[in-house]
Amino acid sequence: MLNTLWQGALRPLFKRPPALQVAALCHREGDAGTEVLLVSSSSGRWILPKGWPIDGLSAVEAAKQEAWEEGGVKKASPDETAVQSFIGEKRFDNGTVIPCEVKVFPFKVKKLSKTYPEAERRDRMWASPSRAAELVDEPGLQQVLSDFAV
Numbered sequence: 001m002l003n004t005l006w007q008g009a010l011r012p013l014f015k016r017p018p019a020l021q022v023a024a025l026c027h028r029e030g031d032a033g034t035e036v037l038l039v040s041s042s043s044g045r046w047i048l049p050k051g052w053p054i055d056g057l058s059a060v061e062a063a064k065q066e067a068w069e070e071g072g073v074k075k076a077s078p079d080e081t082a083v084q085s086f087i088g089e090k091r092f093d094n095g096t097v098i099p100c101e102v103k104v105f106p107f108k109v110k111k112l113s114k115t116y117p118e119a120e121r122r123d124r125m126w127a128s129p130s131r132a133a134e135l136v137d138e139p140g141l142q143q144v145l146s147d148f149a150v
Contacts (some may be wrong), residue, residue: 008057018087018099022059023050024067025106025148026076028126035126035147037109038135039070042093042121046135049073050102063105071124072116076107084147104144 025048026037038046049116054062055115060078065108085103092098100142133142 006070009100018101019090020053021088021090021102022049022063022066022099023048023102023104024071024073024076025104025111025144026067026071026073027106027129027148028109030126032128034068034129034149036129036132037067037071038127038132040123043091043092045126045137046132047138047143048103048104048136061104061121066108067107069117072113072119073107073109073111074113074116075111079108081148082106084144085138086138086144088138088140093119094118099141102140104141106148 010074028035037050041047049066051066055077063118083103083105085101088100089097089100089101129145133145135140
């Protein structure tokens with residue numbers, strides 16, 4: 001009886017909530033309009049700079065730290081009123097995938113550095129929000145970028 005309850009009504013009640021990650025939607029005004037910064041993941045996919053919350057930092061501060069480490073964003077100002085989130089996946093190098101709620105913080109980029117902590121491991125590119133939405137493969141991130149293009 002308990003096994004039947006577990007497989008039916010009770011199992012959804014005991015699911016873990018998604019893990020939390022923070023991301024930086026870094027943007028600037030380019031010659032052709034707004035551009036957003038994409039960085040390559042360890043598997044070569046295009047993503048936003050993102051990572052886990054950092055002890056001692058607020059979520060927006062942690063997102064700014066990720067923008068520096070993964071994208072070389074040296075100076076940027078956050079827009080904490082435009083925060084969005086989506087449910088995505090964290091893919092580990094060993095093949096494990098876990099669901100994550102990704103809180104996305106927009107940052108207006110003022111200065112980019114050529115040297116930064118993960119410069120040797122990551123490529124970066126600027127693209128229009130609509131082009132960036134085509135390049136990423138997570139549907140939730142595609143929606144965030146499409147909404148940013150408006």
